[in-house]
Amino acid sequence: MHMFSTIDDAVATCIALSAEERLLFHSLLKHRRVRKRTWLLQEGEICNFEAFIVKGCIRVFYCDEDGAETNLSFAIEGSWVSDLQSFSAQTPSLMFIETLEDSELLLLDYRAKTELLDRIPRFERFFRLLLQQSLITLQTRWHASVAHTAEQRYTSFLDRYPTLAPRLTQTQIARFIGVSPEFLSKMRRGMYRRMN
Amino acid sequence: MHMFSTIDDAVATCIALSAEERLLFHSLLKHRRVRKRTWLLQEGEICNFEAFIVKGCIRVFYCDEDGAETNLSFAIEGSWVSDLQSFSAQTPSLMFIETLEDSELLLLDYRAKTELLDRIPRFERFFRLLLQQSLITLQTRWHASVAHTAEQRYTSFLDRYPTLAPRLTQTQIARFIGVSPEFLSKMRRGMYRRMN
DNA sequence: CGCGACGTTGATTTGCCTCAACGATTGTGG
């Protein structure tokens, strides 16, 4: 079980690679271990990576002028994390990316991604399918955030991400579903009471 | 100025096509004119198109059990519209797509898209970049919907879409920015008063 | 002409936030 097995599986579900192609792909990735609570990206910086998570847990969030944070997404082993806007246009980022656990990453920087797409154009398809899935997920999430109540958003979050939820604090979940931590606490109390 | 010029321009900003490739591309598209207030897709149907809008205005929306509608997106000439989830997985849709004006479309159905990607793999890149842009837009929109007030969302909608906004009714805009039509009206009055 | 969407306005309600305070747990440096 070496560090590329997870990412190779992920790629293999979309496109087939020869042995040499796989080696080239691996050579373009940088392996990195980071401690929990490390900033991978801060507002104002240019995001120079798309990171595949081999192990760990990461959050992406915005921070408004008065310091309030809203979580855009969580990512765990098997998924990718980046600020697409900043990465693709090489412009300053509006968000932060932070590890929530000790993590192990495979990083693809801008030059490496360009070279990868150039040398193995089939990766265009891989990234297209990845983006398509992300877009579908975000559409669903947007709809939930405007059409559902806070309690519906919370219970469907627990339903949809049963393995992720236990790894997060209540505060992080609250910032993701769009309520204050205090209100989430009150909701939980209410839901518990109702079950007895 | 024939019906393919807009779509050819859109494609040309991402990938270069030979004359034969362009002809093949055109042959896979179906041209269709539809009257205003036509349903292109209803909840429960399988979406079998990605539509490029040559002329017109279209909205995509969800409809909950009690009949309340929330607009996911608007699309006008030069952009694409589809239910990606339903189209890509060929599963029943959760949304509706409706023309708001008489429109002229170029439709790519599932088989045609598959064939297009098969015969001209460079289109993988085109669709990847299209998806990337949509994802970035939706991320920004999601952030606005949770972090900004209704008035901020309204004014930035007017700012961002100066050509689109005048073509929509207040009710449609309200359903897009996530407020009730009544409240939008009150906001507008308040904003007007403040200017005097 | 008359019907149905649309925009407006007011009265009332409510979902969720803010602020403040407090234990419990976790982490950290001496």
Place this chain on the structure above:
DNA sequence: CCACAATCGTTGAGGCAAATCAACGTCGCG
């Protein structure tokens, strides 16, 4: 290993943004 700080979850009081409900005028369209 202990003391202290920091973070986290909880609870209560009070407030506000926005929803809901109801009523009414206007306009475009069949």
